[in-house]
Amino acid sequence: MNFPYFLSKRITRGSHRRFSQLIVRVAIAGIVLGLAVMILSIAVLKGFKAEIIQKERNFNGDISIFAQNLNEGYEISPFSIDKEGLEKLLDIDGVAKLEAYATKPGIINVNDEVEGVVLKGIDSTYEQSRIDAMLIKGKGIDFRNDSVPSSGQIIISSYTANRLHLDVGDDFLMFFVQEPLRKRKFTIVGIYNLGLEEVDKTFVIGDIGVIRRLNNWEEESIGGYEVFLDDFSQLDLVNERILDLLPGDLYAQTVMESFPEIFSWLGLLDINTIIILVLMIVVATINMISALLIIILERTNMIGVLKALGMKNRGIRRMFVYHAIYLIGIGMLLGNVLGIGLCLLQHYTHLFGLDESSYYVSYVPIMLSWTDVLLLNVGTLFVCIVSLIIPSALVAKIDPIKAIRFK
Numbered sequence: 037m038n039f040p041y042f043l044s045k046r047i048t049r050g051s052h053r054r055f056s057q058l059i060v061r062v063a064i065a066g067i068v069l070g071l072a073v074m075i076l077s078i079a080v081l082k083g084f085k086a087e088i089i090q091k092e093r094n095f096n097g098d099i100s101i102f103a104q105n106l107n108e109g110y111e112i113s114p115f116s117i118d119k120e121g122l123e124k125l126l127d128i129d130g131v132a133k134l135e136a137y138a139t140k141p142g143i144i145n146v147n148d149e150v151e152g153v154v155l156k157g158i159d160s161t162y163e164q165s166r167i168d169a170m171l172i173k174g175k176g177i178d179f180r181n182d183s184v185p186s187s188g189q190i191i192i193s194s195y196t197a198n199r200l201h202l203d204v205g206d207d208f209l210m211f212f213v214q215e216p217l218r219k220r221k222f223t224i225v226g227i228y229n230l231g232l233e234e235v236d237k238t239f240v241i242g243d244i245g246v247i248r249r250l251n252n253w254e255e256e257s258i259g260g261y262e263v264f265l266d267d268f269s270q271l272d273l274v275n276e277r278i279l280d281l282l283p284g285d286l287y288a289q290t291v292m293e294s295f296p297e298i299f300s301w302l303g304l305l306d307i308n309t310i311i312i313l314v315l316m317i318v319v320a321t322i323n324m325i326s327a328l329l330i331i332i333l334e335r336t337n338m339i340g341v342l343k344a345l346g347m348k349n350r351g352i353r354r355m356f357v358y359h360a361i362y363l364i365g366i367g368m369l370l371g372n373v374l375g376i377g378l379c380l381l382q383h384y385t386h387l388f389g390l391d392e393s394s395y396y397v398s399y400v401p402i403m404l405s406w407t408d409v410l411l412l413n414v415g416t417l418f419v420c421i422v423s424l425i426i427p428s429a430l431v432a433k434i435d436p437i438k439a440i441r442f443k
Contacts, residue, residue, distance in 0.1 A: 059330045060363060066323035067367025068374060070316035071416055075375030078408045081309045083401035085302050089268070091230055091396065092291050092298065094166040095239075097135065097262025099275050100294060104287045110139045110154045114257035115286060124281055125263075130274040132266045135162050138247045138259030144240075146208035149200045153192075155210070157244030157259070160186075167191065167228065167241065174204040174226030177243060186243040190222035193236040194229040203227070212250055220246060231396050234295075263288075317416065320367075321423040328360050328427040353428040357421070364420045368413060379404045 103113040117125075125134060138157040143150060158164075160179035167176050172194060179186045190210075197203065204224050211219045222242065230236055248257060265274055271290050278288040292299045332339070335356075342352055379402050382388055386399040 059327045063323040063327035064363055064367040064370070067320045067364060067416070067420070068371040070320040071368055071371030071412065072375035072378070074313050074316050074412050074416070075372070075404075075409060076378060077309050077312045078412065079379045079402045079404045080400055081305055082405065082408075083403035084395075084397070085305065086403050087401040088232075088298065088302065088396050091232055092295060093264070093268070094169065095230055095232070095235055096291050096294060098265045098268060098271055099263035099278060099288050099290050100260055101134075101263060101278065101282065101286060101288050102260035103285055110141045112139060112259040114138075114251065114253045114259060116254070116256045116258065117261075117286075121281075125261075125278060128274060128277050128281070130265050130267060130270045131263060131278075133163070133264045135262040135264070136244065136258040136260075137162070137262055138244050140212060140247045140250060143211045143213070144196070144200060144208055145211060146206075147201050151196060151200055153196060153210075153240050154238050155190075155247065156239050156241050157247040158241065159244045167226075170228040170230050171226050172229045174224070176226055177241065178225070179243070184223060184225075187246050188221065188223055189225045189242065191226040191228055191241040192224055193239065194227050195233075195236040196240065197224075197227050214250070218250055220250075231392050231398065232298075233393065233396075317419050320416065321419055324360060324364065324420050325423055325427050327363065328356060328424055331359065332356055332427060356428050357424050360424050361421065364417065368416060372409070372413065376404070376409065 103115045105113045122134060125131060136159055140155050140157070141152065142155050143152050158177065164176040171191070174191070177186055177189050177191065178184070181189070192202065200208070202208065202224060204227060206224050207221060208224075209219050209221055211217060228241070244258065247253070247259070248255065263274075263278065265271065271292065275288055275290050282288060339352055343349075382400055383402040383404065388400045390397055390399060392398040
């Protein structure tokens with residue numbers, strides 16, 4: 037029979053001391069709130085990062101291939117890669133797809149308003165499911181529509197639509213500053229909202245053929261390729277392999293290099309989360325140490341009697357550690373229920389919203405990983421149990437004669 041465990045159960049079930057009960061409840065509440073906050077912090081951080089990174093990936097690809105140009109801006113140099121070269125790029129382990137694109141700056145003049153934008157040209161092979169996911173009204177570019185040629189269709193952002201008082205079905209003229217000045221008439225077929233200010237303020241989406249004709253490019257010329265990967269964690273490795281295959285006049289750049297400000301900001305969120313985790317673990321640990329010290333002090337007479345009857349310090353310490361582990365277990369169980377419950381509530385209802393112009397998303401995104409939950413539970417349990425060694429060592433310093441007289 038495990039006598040220390042038996043005594044710990046008696047202490048747990050038979051304790052009616054109000055002061056120690058209050059301290060125990062405070063300690064349990066600290067573990068509940070600490071674990072719940074840690075679960076929420078990890079889920080929100082991972083969801084937030086995944087949501088923003090996915091938006092950047094959907095619009096810009098994971099890696100961009102383009103011609104090296106001394107002139108910075110959206111006026112890019114044309115190039116083409118033969119079929120054999122494309123096959124070599126697609127054969128790179130981790131590369132899922134290549135999408136051709138081109139960009140050209142222009143000015144929209146409509147409703148007595150002027151707005152500078154960049155036309156992003158795509159072709160019929162472009163996977164428009166990513167564009168469809170951004171659309172809030174209308175549809176994507178229809179390259180098989182005979183009544184409205186693809187060269188006359190355009191998708192604008194909700195920001196541009198609101199600025200220029202435009203809607204699906206409206207027409208406008210877009211001017212391209214070159215020699216000679218050229219203009220094209222477009223019909224709005226869709227309105228998108230990505231939630232990334234630098235994209236929504238800048239880009240409209242149309243047919244790459246318009247850019248080819250405006251720039252007098254050859255039919256196969258493009259402005260660049262967007263490379264999409266199977267695994268985003270292999271980004272740098274795949275980028276190096278692509279650079280090894282490209283000729284000297286072409287360059288490959290990751291989405292993290294293209295938008296360093298956003299990814300640096302996301303990196304700072306990791307530091308904030310680590311600080312929160314450390315603070316929550318420290319609070320829970322201090323609460324448990326305080327609770328166990330008070331429980332030991334209130335049981336001083338009992339400790340003296342047990343020592344007088346011949347029970348070793350080690351057995352008495354185990355008794356109090358078993359009791360503390362039971363309390364930690366209750367706190368962790370309730371903490372998991374609260375933390376996971378709030379995560380599921382937010383994930384399915386989007387109850388808590390955000391200012392999209394400041395945070396790039398309209399609600400608090402959640403990415404709950406059961407691996408993270410398991411690691412948080414194991415880590416919390418380990419730290420709390422290790423911290424119990426300090427107060428339980430007090431048992432060895434208690435003199436049985438003085439303890440029996442203690443009131």
